[in-house]
Amino acid sequence: MxxxxxxxxxxxxxxxxxxxxxxxxxxxxxxxxxxxxxxxxxxxxxxxxxxxxxxxxxxxxxxxxxxxxxxxxxxxxxxxxxxxxxxxxxxxxxxxxxxxxxxxxxxxxxxxxxxxxxxxxxxxxxxxxxxxxLIYGANKIPITAHCNTTNGLNNCLGMRLQPNHPTDSPEGILSSMREGLTYGVGDALIGLNPVEDTVASTTRSLETMYNFVQEWNIPTQVCVLSHVTTQMKAIEKGAPGDLIFQSLAGTQAANDAFGISVAILKEAREVGLRYGRATGPNVMYFETGQGSELSSEAHLGVDQVTLEARCYGLAKQFQPFLVNTVVGFIGPEYLYDAKQVIRAGLEDHFMGKLSGVPMGVDACYTNHMKADQNDIENLAVLLTSAGVNYFMGIPMGDDVMLNYQCTSFHDAATLRQLMGMRPLPEFEKWMEKMGLMEKGCLTSRAGDPSIFAGRGGV
CATH class of the missing domain: 1.10.220.70 (lyase)
Known part of the structure; x- marks a missing residue:
């Protein structure tokens, strides 16, 4: 050697x-x-x-x-x-x-x-x-998974509808859901980052989203991104969750800081399969991001790309439905500017796909980073050409709870139309029934949440 x-x-x-x-x-x-x-x-x-x-x-x-x-x-x-x-x-x-x-x-x-x-x-x-x-290599490695819908199909670009609200208000959550759904966002997941990490709050938010999805027969899955142990308790008590979420790191020491272990993740998957509402068999959702191990002083002298790859190696063992890197969220201490964020996004997506996990990317940045919305749009185009499974979708690309910037409802429609992509098939059929999409393009009803003013059951 x-x-x-x-x-x-x-x-x-x-x-x-x-x-x-x-x-x-x-x-x-x-x-x-x-x-x-x-x-x-x-x-x-x-x-x-x-x-x-x-x-x-x-x-x-x-x-x-x-x-x-x-x-x-x-x-x-x-x-x-x-x-x-x-x-x-x-x-x-x-x-x-x-x-x-x-x-x-x-x-x-x-x-x-x-x-x-x-x-x-x-x-x-x-x-x-x-x-x-990285783009060419990742494009050669499609990875699919099934929860209630099938993620990662050829020529499909999914979107996670992220209806975050600064007080976890049910009506605020529903307002974002109604708008996002009219733009074709939410086929990959409707997933809330909660303000309050309790069983009661997690249950309330899951019921809010799940009941709306059931009322309108929307083919998707719902999740509240509270700590994995909170979700397990809520779902065991009957909360209507489809996926169980957890952030991952690439060392045991960093996962200790997250309050998780391999044993807890195994238990969580068993809870999801036994008590969750999803069809399955893929019932886990993981998020990662370069630099998380360094932020908890648990990197052990290992570089952040290698540690990120280890996150995907860990995630793979639990047959996840979704994995995504929140690539620009941690801040400039770890990824200084747009050039580093773009490189990291392409690295993470490629490494996730080569590891064998269904990989999405939260193409995003924080306001103290040397990046702007144009940079994130550039990254989104590159990742779409690389075959990324899904992005985030939030109103105007501005998360009012997490206070960071990422891809918007409008970006989803633009990327699909520009790159010849479609929503997940079941979801596209639902949109056509709702009069929101025709031949892969949004209709004039897109962006009008009043279509949900009547009774559900389409």
Whole structure:
């Protein structure tokens, strides 16, 4: 295993694979803050050269966090198909990249290959790719899942309707739902980020959304994004939840900070399958985001791209219906500007798909970051061309509860029409019955929530 190279007359040496992975990363403010980033463009290129020549076996034998010390590592490694791994363990990371981007690598062969990859391998190959490589590679890897509807179908772009309200007001939630649904938003999920994390509040919000969906026969799924343990208690007591949500991190220490463990996630999935209202079999929803481990001082010296890949390796074990990276939400300490946010969004989407999870992206930014709405629209177009499963949809792209900016109801319609995409099939049929869509385009009734003034039951 060679951990040094000569570049333009200078020898660059690296202490271990963890340092190679960190310094091969594209520049991220979080890695700089953690003190693990490349010190120059030359060192970054040198690290990429060294990384490209490492074998998959080298990476397998050197997980970012030791197997004995971290349950995230253990669940990822225990889930690896050993027969497939043994077939490819002699490949270099560079060869893995060439295979994924080659014309003879089809959906089936990449899906099979992914079962033999650790998260460090997934992160490593992403670090060797340009933005266009990430788009092209991800587009080759569609991932579908079924809850009440089927997410990730070819030529479909789903949207999570995010009807957040600063007081969890049922009428405020319903107002956003009514408007968003008329624009074709909500086929992937109607999911609320709650202000109050209690069983009573979670139950009330689930009942608000579920009853409206039932009244109007809307083919979708509902979820309240309170802590997983709160949702479990609510659903066990009869609250009408379809999905169970939780934010994930890439180390056991960071998940401890979230108040979760592998055991809790296993229990949550069992609760969703036993007590949830969904058809299934995919009843889990996870969110991630580069930098979350650093924000809880639990990154353990590992770069944020590698840690993000480990989130997807963890999520995969629970057969989720939805996974998304909230790519610009944490702030400029981790992703400084639009360039870093766009790169991270493309990395995360590619790594999620290569890991085998149905991947969406919350293309977003905070107001203290060097980014604006044009940047997020650029990212949304790039991700749509990459085959992203879904985005968020909120009124005017401005979340009044979380105080951040992301994709709007109008963006959903524009992206679908621009890129030749449709809502999920069951949802499109419902929209046609409601007079909201015709031949894949919104009608003049779009944006008029008064259509819900009458009785439901379409």
């Amino acid at each position: 060679m951990l040094k190279t000569k570049l333009f007359g200078q020898i660059f040496s690296f202490r271990n694979i963890r340092e190679v992975l960190a310094k091969a990363n594209e520049e991220k403010s979080g890695d700089i803050l953690a003190g693990i980033a490349a010190q120059s463009a030359g060192e970054r290129v040198a690290a990429k050269i060294v990384l490209s020549e490492l074998t998959l076996e080298d990476l397998f034998n050197n997980p970012a966090v030791p197997y004995e010390e971290d349950e995230v590592t253990r669940i990822i490694y225990d889930g690896i198909n050993q027969s497939i791994y043994k077939e490819i363990k002699g490949w270099t990371v560079g060869q893995l990249r060439e295979f994924i981007l080659s014309d003879h690598a089809d959906i089936g062969s990449i899906h099979r290959l992914s079962r033999g990859l650790t998260s460090e391998m997934v992160a490593a190959v992403a670090k060797l790719m340009s933005n266009l490589d």
